[in-house]
Amino acid sequence: MISSFDNPRVKWMRSLHEVRGRRAEGCFVVEGALIEDALASGLKPLLVFYESRTLQSSRRSRSLLDLMAGLPSEEVMPAVLQQSVIR
Numbered sequence: 001m002i003s004s005f006d007n008p009r010v011k012w013m014r015s016l017h018e019v020r021g022r023r024a025e026g027c028f029v030v031e032g033a034l035i036e037d038a039l040a041s042g043l044k045p046l047l048v049f050y051e052s053r054t055l056q057s058s059r060r061s062r063s064l065l066d067l068m069a070g071l072p073s074e075e076v077m078p079a080v081l082q083q084s085v086i087r
Contacts, residue, residue, distance in 0.1 A: 003077045039067050048073040051081050
């Protein structure tokens, strides 16, 4: 479980919130329920960050767990995820 704001993967994800970071890496961030749409369209994520309590909060969120099976993923502490997503 990632608990540090200084984790290299967290820093990488934060860099994708900037145009410069997206261009340099050739990828982008998809958040929340849009992940379901992205997977349905055939996109293959490089990494999925998730917070387990949130994924257990609703039936729709729990269905994302099934979609995430086999994908590269990392559980992230809520504070780290919130700070990384909300600017």
